[in-house]
Amino acid sequence: MPTEPDYKTTTRLVHGPSHSAKWDFAHHVTPPLSSSTTYRLDDARRAARGFSEFGRAVSDEGDAPVYIYDRLDEPTRSILEGELAAIEGGECCVSFASGMGAISGILGSLLVPGDGVIAHLVVYGCTHSLFSNWYPRMGIGVRRVDMNDLAAVRAAVDERTRVLYFESPTNPTLELVDIAALRELVDELNPTRSAEERIRIVIDNTFATPFCQRPLEHGADIVVHSLTKNLGGFGTELGGAVICPEELLGSLLLYRKDFGAILNSKSAWAIMVYGLPTLPLRLKRQQYTALKVARWLEGSERVRRVTYPGLESFPQAALARHQMRDFDGDFAPGNMIAFELVGERGDTERFIDALAHHAYSITLAVSLGHTKTLIELPGPMTHSSYGEQTERPHTVRLSIGLESPGDIIGDLQAALE
Ligand SMILES: Cc1ncc(COP(=O)(O)O)c(C=O)c1O
CATH class of the missing domain: 3.40.640.10 (Type I PLP-dependent aspartate aminotransferase-like (Major domain))
Structure with missing residues (x-):
């Protein structure tokens, strides 16, 4: 043995x-x-x-x-x-x-x-x-x-x-x-x-x-x-x-x-x-979905910027590929996405409200790394301690969960529209 x-x-x-x-x-x-x-x-x-x-x-x-x-x-x-x-x-x-x-x-x-x-x-x-x-x-x-x-x-x-x-x-x-x-x-x-x-x-x-x-x-x-x-x-x-x-x-x-x-x-x-026994399974699934969602966001004309370490456009792509590796040595960019919408702060808030009121697969809530996909606005929420100093006040933070990728994209699309 x-x-x-x-x-x-x-x-x-x-x-x-x-x-x-x-x-x-x-x-x-x-x-x-x-x-x-x-x-x-x-x-x-x-x-x-x-x-x-x-x-x-x-x-x-x-x-x-x-x-x-x-x-x-x-x-x-x-x-x-x-x-x-x-x-x-x-x-x-x-x-x-x-x-x-x-x-x-x-x-x-x-x-x-x-x-x-x-x-x-x-x-x-x-x-x-x-x-x-x-x-x-x-x-x-x-x-x-x-x-x-x-x-x-x-x-x-x-x-x-x-x-x-x-x-x-x-x-x-x-x-x-x-x-x-x-x-x-x-x-x-x-x-x-x-x-x-x-x-x-x-x-x-x-x-x-x-x-x-x-x-x-x-x-x-x-x-x-x-x-x-x-x-x-x-x-x-x-x-x-x-x-x-x-x-x-x-x-x-x-x-x-x-x-x-x-x-x-x-x-x-x-x-x-x-938690621990299911960690690899959850992360692999979340990453699979995160890449699909990040690519979809990147293709949307209503989105100004998408940051996800798994995207080719990620500014530190080489470092990501070097530093973020899973237990088997495969590239592992995680389940977190940040993005910004085209428009003003009010547009971002309306988008968040649309998700909060109508989306089934995405929940407006702080925390992350959950079975459920969670979305929040760090500027006025988790990072409000920065006050007006926040570098990117309109950033939206998305923590991908275990739902079907198409459902998450569908809910994002409906809210953007
Ligand atoms: C990166 C990071 N570190 C630490 C914490 C604090 O963790 P806890 O809420 O378990 O105190 C959080 C919470 O969101 C976090 O995102």
Whole structure:
């Protein structure tokens, strides 16, 4: 029999670990949902061992961990974390209650007052709010730079810079950031810095998912996810995750324990049992449809601009083909499309209202990476924290679901007319 690592990632996502020291589920075909706020500790010595071992990496092999209290660690969440670390090719994973919990968790555990972050110009609206509303109050400096302008990034770095932060593709403009180019720059800057002063590359990989892109392979240090999106996949769970090197695990677990934004075991179970095994299947179908929809939009005279990494016209097509590859090495441009209509803001709003009132296959709603196709206007909605600064206020964001492509196109056409 081949050992587990010999199987394809797609198979591995269906089965998970066949055995785990984290929980004995040798006779379960589906891993059990363990849900207990607290754990019997047997005796004082074992209890003390549990507390002293907290913060260590727990693997599927070796001795069973001592579980103490759900906010510290619990088996269902821990098995999911092992799976997420494995598919991103990382050493460890720490899950959180939401994507924002994961983003604020990793940055909160890396940065102290006086430190600096350099972040890409366009990021998810709440990440922008974290940087613009909260970090100034906390004494953390934030510089916003085009991450593809290496000279600008280099000029923005100073002795307090600790993190380069971006999404790729970005929400909502679908711009890509060249991860390997930033790695080269950071490798040039880091050798003169002490271990604590090192600059780390943190990427939000939510739009791509590990199916379409594994940033650690390109040189990122840390990956964050909103599990609420395509990793969960069905729009039923909120969650977040950080995939990081083992050296950061202790402080990240301490941060999660003390700030308390844990992923609940029921959500972890649903993401592990429904989300992960169906991820490749859903993404392949969504991509197939996204390309058809993007091409159709591109051909419409009522559409001014369409951005989809799978289109030949995509401005960073070569980078997309290099960076976005699925588990089998095939080009994987994802399920997100951005477009702009010809006309004024009012025309775009009328189009959105027509969809909201009459479309069956497209829903006006925020979030993305759902079985259902969702549409929204980032300017006044998910990215309203940017205020009037938004570069493209009329952008429409479309997250392709699992419907028949012809139905999605039919609903778009009717609304455009
Ligand atoms: C790219 C990106 N990162 C992070 C988040 C935050 O995730 P959550 O809503 O799970 O906190 C979102 C939410 O839309 C997102 O689009």
